[in-house]
Amino acid sequence: MTNGTAFEHDEWHGSGAGAFPELMRDQVRNVLFVSSLYESFIMAEDGQLNELILTKFLDLNLSSAPRLTHVSSGDEALELVAERDRFDLVITGLKIGDMDACTLAGKLRGLGVDLPVVLLAHDNRELSDYVARHDMSQIDRTFLWQGDVRILLAIVKYVEDKLNVRHDVDVGVPVFVVVEDNVRYYSSFLPVIYAEVMKHSQRVTSEGLNLSQKLLRMRARPKILLAGTFEEAWDYFTRYREDVLGVISDIEFPRAGELSETAGIDLARMIREEKPDVAISLQSAYPENETLAVSVGASFLLKGSPVMLHQLRKVLTEDFYFGDFVFRLPDGSEVDRAHDLKTLVQKLQSVPAESLAFHGERNDFSSWLRARAEFDLASKLRRRKVSDFESLEHLRRDLRRSIEDYRRERNRSTVADFDPTTFDPTNGLARIGGGSLGGKARGLAFAIRLLDYSRVPELYPDIRISVPPAVVLGTDVFDEFLEMNRLRDMALRSEDDVELRRMFQTATFPNAARRALGQFLELMRSPLAVRSSSLLEDSPHQPIAGIFETWMLPNDHPDPSVRLEQLIAAIKRVYASTFSQHTKAFLRATPYRLEEEEMGVVIQKVVGERHGDDFYPDFAGVARSRNFYPTPPLTSDDGIVAVALGLGKTVVEGDPCVRFSPAHPQHIVEFSSVEDTLQNTQREFWSLRLGQDGRLPDFESGGQVVRRGIEVAEEHGVLGRLGSTYSPDNHAIYDGISRDGIRLVSFAPILKHNVFPLAEIIAELLDIGAAGTSSPVEIEFAVNLSTPPGEPRELGFLQLRPLAPSREVEELRIESVERDRLICESPWVLGNGRIEGIQDFIVVDRACFDREHSQETARAVAGFNAQLARAGVPYVLIGVGRWGSTHPTLGIPVAWDDIAGARAIVEAGFKDFRVTPSQGTHFFQNIASCNVGYFTVNDDAREGFVDWPWLRDQPARGERGCVRHVHFDQPTDVLMDGRHHRGIILKPGENGGREREG
Numbered sequence: 001m002t003n004g005t006a007f008e009h010d011e012w013h014g015s016g017a018g019a020f021p022e023l024m025r026d027q028v029r030n031v032l033f034v035s036s037l038y039e040s041f042i043m044a045e046d047g048q049l050n051e052l053i054l055t056k057f058l059d060l061n062l063s064s065a066p067r068l069t070h071v072s073s074g075d076e077a078l079e080l081v082a083e084r085d086r087f088d089l090v091i092t093g094l095k096i097g098d099m100d101a102c103t104l105a106g107k108l109r110g111l112g113v114d115l116p117v118v119l120l121a122h123d124n125r126e127l128s129d130y131v132a133r134h135d136m137s138q139i140d141r142t143f144l145w146q147g148d149v150r151i152l153l154a155i156v157k158y159v160e161d162k163l164n165v166r167h168d169v170d171v172g173v174p175v176f177v178v179v180e181d182n183v184r185y186y187s188s189f190l191p192v193i194y195a196e197v198m199k200h201s202q203r204v205t206s207e208g209l210n211l212s213q214k215l216l217r218m219r220a221r222p223k224i225l226l227a228g229t230f231e232e233a234w235d236y237f238t239r240y241r242e243d244v245l246g247v248i249s250d251i252e253f254p255r256a257g258e259l260s261e262t263a264g265i266d267l268a269r270m271i272r273e274e275k276p277d278v279a280i281s282l283q284s285a286y287p288e289n290e291t292l293a294v295s296v297g298a299s300f301l302l303k304g305s306p307v308m309l310h311q312l313r314k315v316l317t318e319d320f321y322f323g324d325f326v327f328r329l330p331d332g333s334e335v336d337r338a339h340d341l342k343t344l345v346q347k348l349q350s351v352p353a354e355s356l357a358f359h360g361e362r363n364d365f366s367s368w369l370r371a372r373a374e375f376d377l378a379s380k381l382r383r384r385k386v387s388d389f390e391s392l393e394h395l396r397r398d399l400r401r402s403i404e405d406y407r408r409e410r411n412r413s414t415v416a417d418f419d420p421t422t423f424d425p426t427n428g429l430a431r432i433g434g435g436s437l438g439g440k441a442r443g444l445a446f447a448i449r450l451l452d453y454s455r456v457p458e459l460y461p462d463i464r465i466s467v468p469p470a471v472v473l474g475t476d477v478f479d480e481f482l483e484m485n486r487l488r489d490m491a492l493r494s495e496d497d498v499e500l501r502r503m504f505q506t507a508t509f510p511n512a513a514r515r516a517l518g519q520f521l522e523l524m525r526s527p528l529a530v531r532s533s534s535l536l537e538d539s540p541h542q543p544i545a546g547i548f549e550t551w552m553l554p555n556d557h558p559d560p561s562v563r564l565e566q567l568i569a570a571i572k573r574v575y576a577s578t579f580s581q582h583t584k585a586f587l588r589a590t591p592y593r594l595e596e597e598e599m600g601v602v603i604q605k606v607v608g609e610r611h612g613d614d615f616y617p618d619f620a621g622v623a624r625s626r627n628f629y630p631t632p633p634l635t636s637d638d639g640i641v642a643v644a645l646g647l648g649k650t651v652v653e654g655d656p657c658v659r660f661s662p663a664h665p666q667h668i669v670e671f672s673s674v675e676d677t678l679q680n681t682q683r684e685f686w687s688l689r690l691g692q693d694g695r696l697p698d699f700e701s702g703g704q705v706v707r708r709g710i711e712v713a714e715e716h717g718v719l720g721r722l723g724s725t726y727s728p729d730n731h732a733i734y735d736g737i738s739r740d741g742i743r744l745v746s747f748a749p750i751l752k753h754n755v756f757p758l759a760e761i762i763a764e765l766l767d768i769g770a771a772g773t774s775s776p777v778e779i780e781f782a783v784n785l786s787t788p789p790g791e792p793r794e795l796g797f798l799q800l801r802p803l804a805p806s807r808e809v810e811e812l813r814i815e816s817v818e819r820d821r822l823i824c825e826s827p828w829v830l831g832n833g834r835i836e837g838i839q840d841f842i843v844v845d846r847a848c849f850d851r852e853h854s855q856e857t858a859r860a861v862a863g864f865n866a867q868l869a870r871a872g873v874p875y876v877l878i879g880v881g882r883w884g885s886t887h888p889t890l891g892i893p894v895a896w897d898d899i900a901g902a903r904a905i906v907e908a909g910f911k912d913f914r915v916t917p918s919q920g921t922h923f924f925q926n927i928a929s930c931n932v933g934y935f936t937v938n939d940d941a942r943e944g945f946v947d948w949p950w951l952r953d954q955p956a957r958g959e960r961g962c963v964r965h966v967h968f969d970q971p972t973d974v975l976m977d978g979r980h981h982r983g984i985i986l987k988p989g990e991n992g993g994r995e996r997e998g
Contacts, residue, residue: 023171026163028088028156033070034077034104035093036774038802039122039145041446066156072774074099074107081113089159090117091152094130097774101130105138116140116159120151124184141226143187146596147535149436150191157194161223169243172378174222174370176320177236179249179264181228185303188596190226192309193248196316197222197371222371230255230263237271245367246279246320247271248312250303251289265289268296277362279319283308306492309595321364321371327351330358341374341403348400353392360386360395377406418471420519425605428469432516435476438533438600443800444470446772447779451797454768460761464794470604471520472533477513478575478599484508491579492595501699504576509568517603518564521555526605527615527688528555530570532577533600547586547896548599549577551703552606552647554615554690569696571601585869585897606688607782607796608647611716614687614708617782617796618718619747620648625766626776626803627661628830628981631669638663639766643758645713645722645745646685648780648798649705654885656682658747662763665751674733678726682745684709710743721755721785724748756785761795769800776803814977814984823951823972824878824906824935824985826944831933832978835903837971839988840868843951844879844892846908848962851881854892860960862898867958867965869901876974876985877902878946880910904933904974904985908946933976935983950987 069087071077074096081087090108092101099107105117119142121127127144136142143155169175178193180186198221222245227233230253237244251264260266268280282293283301293300299315301308317323324337325344329352336351338344348356359365369378380402389395418430429445431437437445448467451457457465482488485507494500532548551570557563577583578599587594608617621643627636634640644650644657651657660668670680689704697703713719714737723737724746734741735748749755762781769777780799787793819825823841842864844857861877868875877883877899881891891907899905937944956964970988977983 023168023173024160024164025167026088026160028066028160030087030089031066031068031156032077032080032087032090033068033092034072034074034090034096035070035120036072037070037771038446038773038775039093041442041449041772073097074104077104078107078111081108081115082111087115089156090115091120091155092117094119094121094123094126100134102134102136102138109138116162118143118155118159120145120155121183127183142183144183146187147439148191148596150195151187154187154190154194157224158190158226161225165223165225165240168223169240172370173243174245174367175236175240175243176222176224176245177227177233177247177249178224179227179230179233179247179253179267181250181253185250186226188593189248189309189312190224192312193224193316196313196322197224229253230260230267233267234270237267237274241275244271244275244278245371246281248281248315249283251282251284251286251292262292265292265296268293268298272297279321281312281315281319306593306595307489309593310488321368325364325368327355328358329355341406345400345403348396348403353396356392356395356399357386365399374406377402418516418520420523423471423520423523425469425523427466428471429467430471431474432471432520433474433477433480433510433513435474435479436535436598436600437472438475438535438598438602439537439801440531440533440799441470441472441600441602442533444602444604444798447769447797447800450768450772450800453772454764456761456764456768459764460757462792463757463761464792465761466794466797468605468607468796468798469524470602471517473513473571473601473603475535475598475600477510478578478601480510480513481507481572481575484510491576494579495581497576497580497582500579501573501576504572505569505696507572509572514564514568517567518560520603521560521563521567524605525555527608527690528553528567529602529604529606530567530574531602531604532574533602534578535596535598535600547577547583549574551697551699552688552705553697554688554692554704556690557692566692566697567603569699571603573699574601575599582895582897585900588900604798607784607794607798608688609784609786610690611718611786613690614712614716615690616646616685616687618721618785619643619645620651620780620782620798621657622648622651622778622780623662623762623766624776624778624803625770630661634661634664634667639763641759641762643747644682644685645710645718646687646708647705648782649686650682650684652780653887654882654890655684655887656680656890658682658745658751660747660751660759662759662766665759668751671746674726674731677733677744677746682710685713685745687712710745714743716786718786719743719745721749722747756783756793758783765797773800773802777801778803814975814982817984817986817990819945819947821987821990822945822947822984823987824937824944824946824983826906826935826937826983827981828936828943829934829976829978829981829983831904831976831983833976835874835933835974835976838874838876838903838974839968839971840873840875841951841966841968842868842875842877842902843964843966845952845962845964846880846911846946846948847952849880850962851910853961854881856961857963858892858894858898860963861892861894863960864958864963864965865899865901873901874903875901876904876906876972878906878908878951880908882907902932904935906935906937906946906985909938909943933974933983935985947987 069080071080075098077090092104094101096104101119108115108117117138117140119139121142122145124144127142141158143151145151165175178186178190225236227236233249237247249264249267252259252261253263254260255263264282268282271278271280280298281301282298283303285303287302290300299319301311301315305311324339326334327336327347328334335355336347338347366378366381369381386395389398418432423430429448444467451465451467487503487507490503491500529550529552531550534548537548551573553566553570555563578597579594584594606615608615621641623639623641625639627634627638627640630636630638638661640659640661642651642657642659644655658668659670671677684707686705687708689706692704710719720737722745724744725734725737725739725741726744727734727739727741733744735752737743750758765779766777769779778801779797782796782798784794842861844861849857879892883892883899883905884894885891935944937946951966954966957967958965968988972988973986975984
């Protein structure tokens with residue numbers, strides 16, 4: 001263009017805020033959300049919809065805040081729609097109790113309801129299976145929930161944009177076209193795009209705006225149009241040609257009904273011919289396509305890159321007018337940049353005149369403002385030509401004056417969440433910083449809501465049943481910490497955990513969060529648990545447990561500044577665990593990307609009492625509403641509880657503890673005989689050691705959580721409420737510890753004599769949890785019976801998470817197979833389906849395994865796992881005792897990343913005692929979550945078998961002690977009947993169990 005052309009080559013169709021009320025005429029004000037109560041809850045963070053409106057809609061400059069109406073079934077939804085025609089959008093889960101999503105959509109259409117129906121799935125594999133079997137024509141669009149609450153915003157805005165774009169572009173609203181046909185990807189980056197649009201718009205529009213002005217301008221945000229085919233994308237571009245500011249497109253997507261490898265390149269080339277100034281970014285899973293992208297003047301994003309979303313944000317900020325205004329000379333070199341309107345005015349005073357002319361001719365000033373919904377200001381600039389001014393200096397003065405006048409019209413307001421003057425240190429839950437609460441904190445908030453709704457605490461007036469007080473650092477604090485210290489890229493690429501932790505510990509912590517934590521510590525002088533709360537942790541359909549770190553602090557130093565530094569050090573350690581090798585190995589086995597993960601942190605009062613220099617609860621445990629391995633008279637629906645003296649670390653790490661069903665609390669398989677009881681009883685417990693100097697916690701040695709013998713608990717007066725006594729003279733076990741003999745942790749005073757109504761309370765909590773989530777649940781709890789005189793005993797509700805979703809979509813019938821055709825058979829199997837084509841086994845030979853060398857065995861297994869993982873080879877893992885147990889007498893102490901490549905795992909009993917399934921452990925939860933087949937075998941107890949002699953005779957590719965890597969020339973199959981918990985592993989070349997029935 002020349003100096004005689006306009007800043008913009010089309011006319012402004014409506015100037016000033018007066019045009020804004022006509023924008024966004026069709027808004028999503030009422031959403032019918034059809035799902036379980038828990039899924040509704042997590043979309044609204046902590047159940048407070050008003051908070052969601054404030055923190056996720058108004059604070060992100062979104063144009064309207066919808067009202068969410070939740071129902072738990074399709075019939076309820078149909079009845080509500082028929083009675084009150086007031087909904088603008090239906091969001092439905094895949095399975096909604098009495099019907100599925102397509103059935104609901106079809107019935108809505110049958111009622112004559114013309115509402116957008118959006119499917120929000122929670123599991124990509126389940127969604128793919130569903131789409132393959134159903135007609136999706138009645139569903140307007142499908143999205144995938146991946147732990148980011150912003151997906152709700154993306155859905156609402158996607159629907160609003162489609163409804164309003166035709167009208168709003170006539171008023172000058174800009175358009176961005178996104179071309180992607182993969183639900184996994186657009187569900188990941190659409191929330192990012194919307195957030196970036198709103199965040200960078202807010203940097204300008206929120207500067208001094210009052211609410212009325214802000215709402216008017218929010219309606220004028222850019223429209224984002226999602227296309228899934230070439231034809232749809234080209235139609236959007238040609239229809240809104242003059243208003244398209246940018247295009248983000250995949251390279252390979254459907255064209256003319258066929259998948260085209262160059263559809264994105266062809267689209268970009270055609271757009272460039274029509275409108276050269278449009279910003280274009282292309283993305284592909286193939287690095288070689290970058291050359292093609294550059295050839296059409298587009299930036300390039302690599303799908304599958306660990307920093308793809310980070311690079312997408314960079315493209316949006318640098319190329320799509322969402323970031324700083326970058327002043328450049330005609331040769332493209334940068335001379336300065338402005339962050340907001342205030343700095344834009346400052347920079348306009350000093351940047352070279354040729355830079356002003358360069359941007360004026362390219363329409364950059366008004367494009368930058370239009371991308372931020374600054375239409376009132378943009379309308380004053382876009383009609384002007386460079387040639388309208390006597391000189392470039394006159395242009396400079398006019399730009400500065402126009403912006404300053406505009407800025408003076410606005411106001412500003414802020415709001416804080418944690419307030420030390422109102423926070424209740426005995427029963428409070430508050431947020432420090434913005435962003436998401438994270439999965440664990442959502443579970444806590446949901447637990448509070450369930451307790452309020454159910455009134456379970458009122459049933460036990462002499463017991464305080466509550467969620468212990470806590471504050472939550474929102475994920476925005478995590479993001480700020482990473483960005484201000486430039487840690488994200490390094491952390492994503494790091495392969496050295498020691499260096500990673502050092503970098504995080506030496507990094508600067510955000511000042512605002514530091515001040516708020518200091519105020520919290522002034523109120524809270526009890527020991528604290530610093531717990532991870534990531535986006536994906538405890539999510540409803542891929543519940544991750546125990547992957548990130550938790551630290552306990554005595555919090556008893558007399559100097560508040562010392563306590564604050566120790567707390568921040570623990571938070572940094574949790575932050576660093578987000579990027580550990582352990583975490584990366586786990587996430588590789590899931591459909592999620594580490595780059596999408598964000599970390600919140602829960603800082604919570606520890607339930608317990610001081611006993612000398614020790615602090616611990618009388619007991620703690622984990623309960624599940626579904627028992628995966630029931631033995632008569634138990635059923636799966638009776639649930640299962642694992643409890644242990646002291647801190648719950650005993651249970652979650654798989655150490656000896658007591659397992660019982662709330663429906664049959666006296667039926668304890670491990671205590672069936674005197675011999676079984678002596679063999680399986682807890683002999684040590686975990687305690688928090690009080691008293692600390694001014695040093696930071698010694699994280700490398702486990703902090704101040706220490707093992708103690710049960711004789712210490714007897715000295716403290718705790719064991720008497722949980723213990724029994726073994727008399728060697730009589731070879732008998734007696735309840736209580738009043739007589740001489742060997743002390744045992746049996747829980748007999750509680751489970752047999754009802755000293756504390758544990759079974760009844762846990763049954764109530766499991767019932768309300770399962771009802772609230774519409775799925776089986778797991779809860780963690782701690783009980784303090786050692787409260788001071790006059791104070792009620794205490795049960796702390798520490799955590800609530802849904803169990804991993806069932807894969808029992810269709811039944812796999814396993815035919816009767818001769819024993820000599822099998823490597824393994826088990827009547828206690830977790831998992832469902834067929835795993836085919838396995839040729840590699842890692843086997844810990846029971847004949848030569850020595851429990852005293854379990855650590856060496858774990859290292860050998862990890863070595864073979866790493867070798868196979870690098871080659872991308874799946875395998876079956878067969879070993880002795882519990883995998884993942886930290887107790888040397890119970891099994892092999894591997895971490896999850898030590899066996900992450902296994903597709904199926906076998907736990908076989910020792911020659912001298914029976915092994916029980918690892919229910920209640922984080923290790924067990926993650927096996928279930930990742931859909932790894934899990935077999936339990938006890939030869940001597942007639943509970944399945946492993947053909948040890950046959951395995952021993954097979955040639956090994958490698959041996960390390962008692963660990964052998966066996967490779968077969970022919971594949972083996974693993975078959976699992978999830979409905980009946982039966983499974984078999986066939987020998988190479990065999991087949992069986994082919995018949996399926998729905």
